[in-house]
Each structure stands twice: as C-alpha cells, then as structure tokens.
Amino acid sequence: MPSFVGAxxxxxxxxxxxxxxxxxxxxxxxxxxxxxVAQPSETLVDVQALHIDSASFTQxxxxxxxDPERMKKHILDIVSQRGKMHNPTTGSGGVLIGTIRxxxxxxxxxxxxxxxxTIVSLTSLSWLPLYLESLDDIHLDRSEVEVTGTAIxxxxxxxxxxxxxxxxxxxxxxxxxxxxxxxxVPLAQPGQRITVLGAGGTAxxxxxxxxxxxxxxxxxxxxxxxxxxxLQDVDSLNVADVLVQGNATQALELIEKVRDACAxxxxxxxxxxxxxxxxHTELSTILLTKPDGRILFFSMATSFxxxxxxxxxxxxxxxxxxxxxxxxxxxxxxxxLLRDFPLLRAIFTRRFG
Amino acid sequence: MPSFVGAxxxxxxxxxxxxxxxxxxxxxxxxxxxxxVAQPSETLVDVQALHIDSASFTQxxxxxxxDPERMKKHILDIVSQRGKMHNPTTGSGGVLIGTIRxxxxxxxxxxxxxxxxTIVSLTSLSWLPLYLESLDDIHLDRSEVEVTGTAIxxxxxxxxxxxxxxxxxxxxxxxxxxxxxxxxVPLAQPGQRITVLGAGGTAxxxxxxxxxxxxxxxxxxxxxxxxxxxLQDVDSLNVADVLVQGNATQALELIEKVRDACAxxxxxxxxxxxxxxxxHTELSTILLTKPDGRILFFSMATSFxxxxxxxxxxxxxxxxxxxxxxxxxxxxxxxxLLRDFPLLRAIFTRRFG
Numbered sequence: 271m272p273s274f275v276g277a278x279x280x281x282x283x284x285x286x287x288x289x290x291x292x293x294x295x296x297x298x299x300x301x302x303x304x305x306x307v308a309q310p311s312e313t314l315v316d317v318q319a320l321h322i323d324s325a326s327f328t329q330x331x332x333x334x335x336x337d338p339e340r341m342k343k344h345i346l347d348i349v350s351q352r353g354k355m356h357n358p359t360t361g362s363g364g365v366l367i368g369t370i371r372x373x374x375x376x377x378x379x380x381x382x383x384x385x386x387x388t389i390v391s392l393t394s395l396s397w398l399p400l401y402l403e404s405l406d407d408i409h410l411d412r413s414e415v416e417v418t419g420t421a422i423x424x425x426x427x428x429x430x431x432x433x434x435x436x437x438x439x440x441x442x443x444x445x446x447x448x449x450x451x452x453x454x455v456p457l458a459q460p461g462q463r464i465t466v467l468g469a470g471g472t473a474x475x476x477x478x479x480x481x482x483x484x485x486x487x488x489x490x491x492x493x494x495x496x497x498x499x500x501l502q503d504v505d506s507l508n509v510a511d512v513l514v515q516g517n518a519t520q521a522l523e524l525i526e527k528v529r530d531a532c533a534x535x536x537x538x539x540x541x542x543x544x545x546x547x548x549x550h551t552e553l554s555t556i557l558l559t560k561p562d563g564r565i566l567f568f569s570m571a572t573s574f575x576x577x578x579x580x581x582x583x584x585x586x587x588x589x590x591x592x593x594x595x596x597x598x599x600x601x602x603x604x605x606x607l608l609r610d611f612p613l614l615r616a617i618f619t620r621r622f623g
Numbered sequence: 624m625p626s627f628v629g630a631x632x633x634x635x636x637x638x639x640x641x642x643x644x645x646x647x648x649x650x651x652x653x654x655x656x657x658x659x660v661a662q663p664s665e666t667l668v669d670v671q672a673l674h675i676d677s678a679s680f681t682q683x684x685x686x687x688x689x690d691p692e693r694m695k696k697h698i699l700d701i702v703s704q705r706g707k708m709h710n711p712t713t714g715s716g717g718v719l720i721g722t723i724r725x726x727x728x729x730x731x732x733x734x735x736x737x738x739x740x741t742i743v744s745l746t747s748l749s750w751l752p753l754y755l756e757s758l759d760d761i762h763l764d765r766s767e768v769e770v771t772g773t774a775i776x777x778x779x780x781x782x783x784x785x786x787x788x789x790x791x792x793x794x795x796x797x798x799x800x801x802x803x804x805x806x807x808v809p810l811a812q813p814g815q816r817i818t819v820l821g822a823g824g825t826a827x828x829x830x831x832x833x834x835x836x837x838x839x840x841x842x843x844x845x846x847x848x849x850x851x852x853x854l855q856d857v858d859s860l861n862v863a864d865v866l867v868q869g870n871a872t873q874a875l876e877l878i879e880k881v882r883d884a885c886a887x888x889x890x891x892x893x894x895x896x897x898x899x900x901x902x903h904t905e906l907s908t909i910l911l912t913k914p915d916g917r918i919l920f921f922s923m924a925t926s927f928x929x930x931x932x933x934x935x936x937x938x939x940x941x942x943x944x945x946x947x948x949x950x951x952x953x954x955x956x957x958x959x960l961l962r963d964f965p966l967l968r969a970i971f972t973r974r975f976g
Contacts (some may be wrong), residue, residue, distance in 0.1 A: 280875065282695060285875065293873065293875060295874065295875070295906060295937075297932070297933075297936050315686075390966070391777050392935075393935065393936055393937060393938075394932060394935070395938050396936075409944065414709060423882075425937050426936075427936075427938065428935075428938045445702075448642065449935070453749050500779070502907060514625055520646050521646075521647070521648060521651075522633060522638060522646065522648075523646065550647075550651060553647075553648050553650075553651060556918050563967070567927070570927075570928055572927045573714065574925045574926065574927040574945055575713070575714035575715055575923055575928065576650070576651065576714065576921070577927075577945045577947075578945050578946055578947055578948055579650055579714070579715065579716065579747040579749055579750070579948065580651070581649070581947045581948070581949055581950035582746060582747055582781075582782065582802070582947060582949040583649070583650045583746050583747055583749070583750035583779070584636060584648075584779050585746075585779055585781045585949050586947075586951075587947060587949055587950065587951050588947065589944065589947070590944060590945040590947060591928050591943060591944055591945070592920070592927060592943040592944070593931060593940070593944065594930075594931060594934040594935065594940060594941065594942070594943060595931055595932060595934070595935030595952075596935040596937075596938050596939060596940055597940065598940050610897070613741075621882075
C-alpha cells in the first residue's frame with residue numbers, strides 16, 4: 271500500500287489531473303487532463319480494449335440504436351469531452367485492457383510490474399485519464415471496444431496482470447466481480463450455514479467456490495438463484511448443499527421456499543452474501559439471516575436505507591457490510607478459483623469466451 | 624423476540640396492511656392501508672407527535688423554503704399518498720410519540736405495556752400505518768410536528784416506554800438516533816483512534832459520550848463538525864480529544880484540516896462513525912480511516928454505491944458497515960447516557976426542550 275500523506279496523497283489519487291471542478295477527486299470530476307505523457311508518479315499504459323460497464327454500454331447501445339458506427343462516435347465524444355470513459359448518463363465506467371509503456375518505480379514495485387506487461391484495470395474507467403487515437407471493432411455481445419490509445423494510472427489505482435494460462439475474456443469477467451469471493455473468504459468460518467443470493471451470476475459462482483474451498487465439508491452452503499439456466503450451472507458445479515430457485519425481490523415467497531428446501535432444519539444463515547443484480551432484495555437477505563448473523567451486500571443495486579430501515583423495522587440486530595470492491599489481492603483469489611475449479615472455468619468460457 | 628413462522632410471521636410483520644406492491648413488506652411498500660382500527664395482533668396508538676428523521680426533515684424544509692405551512696402540506700401529502708410518513712425522496716422516516724389505546728396481548732407482554740402508556744416508536748415511520756386527522760404546530764428546531772392521529776403497531780415493531788425522569792423531547796431526540804451509540808459501544812476498543820463525523824448533531828453527541836465511556840482515557844476521539852455552534856457544544860461536553868470544524872462533503876480540504884489538527888501524529892482512524900445528515904460524505908470518511916480500519920455509516924444520506932466504488936477507486940480495503948437502527952437494548956444505552964452526562968442532558972434540553 272502506498273502511504274497517503276500531504277501533497278503525495280493528492281498526487282497518488284490523481285488530483286493534479288483534474289480540470290474541473292477543481293478540488294474534486296478524479297472520479298467525481300467532470301473533466302480530466304488526458305495528455306498522454308506520464309508525469310512523475312504516473313504510469314502510462316497503451317490501451318487495447320475497453321470493457322465498458324454493462325449499464326453504460328446498454329445505455330449507449332440504446333441511444334445509438336445499436337449502430338456500431340454511431341456507438342463509436344458516441345464513445346469518442348464522451349472521451350474527448352471528459353478526458354475519461356465516464357458515461358455522463360449512467361455515471362459508470364468499466365475496465366480497460368492494456369500494456370505498460372512507461373512505469374512509475376513505486377507503482378511497479380507495489381504491483382510487481384514490468385514494462386510490456388499486459389494488465390487489466392481494477393479501478394473504474396471513471397477514474398482514469400484516457401486518450402483515444404482510434405476506435406476499432408466494437409463487440410456488442412461482450413460490451414467491449416477495441417481501441418488504440420493510452421491511459422494514465424495513478425499510484426492509488428489497483429490493477430491486475432493478465433495471466434497467460436486463462437482465457438482473456440473469462441479473466442476480465444472474473445476480475446470485474448473479484449471483490450466478492452476475495453472478501454467473503456476471511457468472513458466465512460467452517461461449521462457455518464452460508465446463503466448466497468444471486469448464486470448463478472458471475473460473482474455468485476465465484477463466491478460459492480470460494481466458500482466451499484474455505485469451509486470444506488464443515489458447514490452448509492445454500493444457493494438461491496432466480497434464473498433456471500443459471501441454477502443449472504450452480505448444480506453442475508457441485509459446490510452448494512441446498513439449491514433454491516426463487517425471486518429475492520419477493521421476500522416472503524422466497525423464505526417459504528428456502529424453509530421448505532431445508533426441510534425442518536434451521537434455514538437462517540450465519541452469513542449471507544447478496545450478489546443479486548436487481549434492486550429490492552434487502553429484506554429477503556435480512557430474513558434469511560439469523561438475527562445475530564452477518565450480511566455482505568455486494569450488489570450495486572443495494573439501497574442503504576432499505577437495508578438499514580428494513581433490519582430496524584423487523585427488529586433484527588444483524589451486522590450488514592457494504593461490499594467494498596477493492597481487494598488487496600488484486601483479483602488473485604478469483605483467478606485462482608478459475609484454476610482450481612475446472613467446471614467453473616468451463617462455465618466462464620461458455621459464457622464469456 | 625417473537626418467533627417468525629408461517630402466516631403468523633406475515634401478520635407479525637404487518638404484510639396484511641400492504642396495498643401496493645403486493646407481496647412486499649410494509650417498509651418496502653409504496654402504500655399501506657392506514658385504516659385506524661386495530662385488527663387481531665395489532666396495537667392501536669393515539670399519536671401526539673412525529674419526530675421526523677433529520678435527512679427527511681432537512682429535505683422537506685429545503686423543498687418548502689422552510690415555510691411551515693408548505694411543510695405541513697408536504698407532510699400531509701406524503702401521508703395521504705402512502706398511508707405512512709415515508710419520505711419518497713430520502714427513503715427515511717423518523718419516530719412517533721403516542722399513547723396506547725388498544726393493546727395486543729402478546730405485544731403488551733413482550734414490552735411490558737399497559738393501555739394509556741406513553742411510548743416512542745423505535746421502528747422507522749416508514750414501517751407504520753399512520754392516519755392523520757390534523758397537523759398542528761411544526762417545530763423547525765427539533766424536526767417535530769404535533770399531530771392528531773393514530774398509528775398501527777405490529778408485533779415485530781420495537782418501541783420504548785417514555786421514562787419519567789427525563790424531559791420528553793430530549794428522550795425522543797435521543798431514541799431517534801439511539802442505534803448509533805448502542806451499536807458503537809461493542810465495536811470500539813480502548814487504545815483506538817476513533818473519528819466521529821457530524822459530531823455535533825444529536826447522534827454525534829451521544830456517540831461521543833458512549834465512546835468516551837467505553838474507552839476511558841485509553842485512545843483518542845476526533846470530533847468533526849461543520850456547524851460552529853454545534854462544535855461549541857462538542858467542546859463544552861469535554862469528551863473529544865481533537866476538534867475539527869470542517870465540511871465532510873469537501874474531502875481533500877477536510878483531510879488537510881484533520882491532519883493539521885493532529886499536528887504530525889497519525890490522523891487516520893481505526894474506527895470512524897459517520898452521522899452526518901447531508902449526502903456526499905463517503906469519501907471523506909474513507910480517507911479519514913486507516914485502510915484496515917472500520918467505518919460505521921449511520922447517516923441515512925449515505926450512498927451505497929458512493930461508499931463501495933469510492934473505497935475501490937482509492938484502493939482502500941476498509942470494512943464498511945450499514946448502520947442498523949435496531950438495538951436490542953431498545954434505546955436504554957442512549958437514555959442512560961443522558962443520565963450519566965449532565966452536560967449532554969443540558970445540551971439536549973436546550974436544543975429540544
């Protein structure tokens with residue numbers, strides 16, 4: 271970890287690249303200076319592809335009637351206006367894939383990097399100064415654009431080296447949600463009952479494998495998933511003890527199903543992980559967790575007030591965590607899971623190529 | 624705790640009062656049936672006052688230019704639209720003061736209640752069917768509205784009897800935010816550096832006293848407050864070691880101030896408590912906390928995504944908790960602080976009467 275003190279801290283965060291409004295951090299800024307020349311403490315990356323956040327890409331595709339040429343122009347316009355690929359409508363970014371051209375010494379040591387390494391950003395694109403020379407193929411199926419350009423990384427921006435032994439698209443998909451499995455591992459204990467809501471999604475599958483690896487055969491893993499196809503993927507992985515197909519936005523109905531699936535045994539979890547990608551699933555999660563249990567909300571659709579007031583309203587003292595996307599392992603846990611679980615890797619390859 | 628099983632659980636939670644959307648719990652519902660007649664398992668309360676959540680009251684005051692008549696109309700409109708005082712903009716509620724008119728037997732036994740007892744709800748108003756006959760005086764200084772009306776309590780809704788030895792308004796103000804001091808105590812450890820943002824507010828002052836009582840002279844308490852008057856109250860309490868006047872929405876400026884106030888010593892907290900009542904204070908809180916520290920967000924103005932993506936963007940693995948308003952002590956910790964700290968009680972009496 272770099273230390274954050276004084277003017278160093280400001281440079282570490284990239285405040286010197288903010289054009290407007292002054293005094294904000296790069297992510298909150300409207301416009302960044304994207305001059306493609308590395309200043310002291312900065313690292314310069316040749317960018318090959320942008321993996322645009324799903325909410326942002328969907329919005330752009332819709333605004334441009336899925337016309338690739340219009341979409342390219344739209345993306346170029348955003349980057350030239352803001353100096354970063356930060357969709358002003360959705361407020362979201364995505365990640366980039368690139369190669370290190372110029373390397374800050376401290377940053378290189380922190381992350382074990384060398385010039386020429388291929389990397390994936392683990393900071394949102396809404397944070398990184400981006401300069402595009404050209405925009406080439408656009409892949410509507412996986413929210414990706416091939417580009418020629420450069421990005422600036424600050425010392426505080428996390429990233430991951432692309433491994434050689436795993437398919438690139440699977441790696442990018444796994445890194446996008448790597449915080450969930452990474453942060454679940456230290457919280458889970460053998461002997462616990464652990465429930466994962468949204469278990470068949472990318473984050474859910476990784477989390478299930480991480481949990482099984484952590485607790486072995488000591489404890490019980492309950493997987494809740496809405497989509498039938500995704501639930502079949504969970505089943506085929508063979509890492510969950512109880513599978514429930516149900517809708518987490520329908521709290522009461524879901525609880526009945528989980529209770530039935532547990533057939534008279536205790537059904538409330540010691541630890542619940544919410545990785546559902548739709549809103550209004552807070553109460554289901556709380557009701558499926560023991561009053562003295564713990565919940566990790568990883569879904570970006572989580573409402574702070576719904577969770578806080580929901581627990582209060584039903585008199586549950588449960589401990590609730592905001593799933594922090596940053597992981598000190600820079601995604602290593604998630605990538606190792608793809609190696610350790612061949613069935614997981616197969617599902618990722620099928621889904622993402 | 625009542626036990627939650629089957630159809631009983633549904634009634635216990637109040638699901639039978641939900642008008643829309645069907646299948647949701649009362650807090651998540653857009654609209655409740657507020658018919659002022661107690662059904663089996665319900666308790667009917669004559670309501671004398673609404674003590675509206677600070678984030679909600681501030682929003683309403685701002686939307687109505689602090690004009691009392693417009694604010695009254697705004698509040699009546701919300702209640703007539705939703706059957707509860709659930710601010711659709713902030714998503715938050717508040718508490719009510721009332722007298723038991725009709726008492727469910729099981730509820731009465733759980734809480735030691737009798738008809739005629741004066742009580743304060745410890746469930747958010749966003750959960751309770753509320754029927755207003757009239758809306759009388761509005762007290763801008765203490766976020767309170769005197770009303771004539773009735774509310775329905777379900778068996779799962781926590782409440783507190785009003786004690787005789789403390790001023791009513793002070794008790795209500797303390798109970799409204801009692802979750803903060805109650806939940807902070809088990810998390811704080813002697814020897815820690817603990818920062819409270821919004822330290823001069825109601826929740827802040829209680830939290831400071833709870834922390835000082837918990838850690839004694841072992842550790843350091845940093846109090847951050849924007850308002851000069853409120854900061855003087857913090858000063859007069861003599862429970863904080865470092866006082867900083869600053870704006871938590873201006874992260875970089877605030878960090879400079881806290882660092883200056885700590886004069887070269889470490890300034891980042893092991894534990895930070897956010898009880899600020901305005902949005903956009905997540906990054907300040909994260910930057911004032913050690914990377915391996917812990918944050919308790921109690922402000923209803925907290926944005927889940929701003930916290931999660933903010934920590935990710937600056938590579939901080941900090942553990943962030945959603946402040947759960949429910950406390951098994953039903954507010955006893957907060958009320959005892961008013962007894963233990965005469966200076967605190969004096970500030971509350973001055974502020975709230």
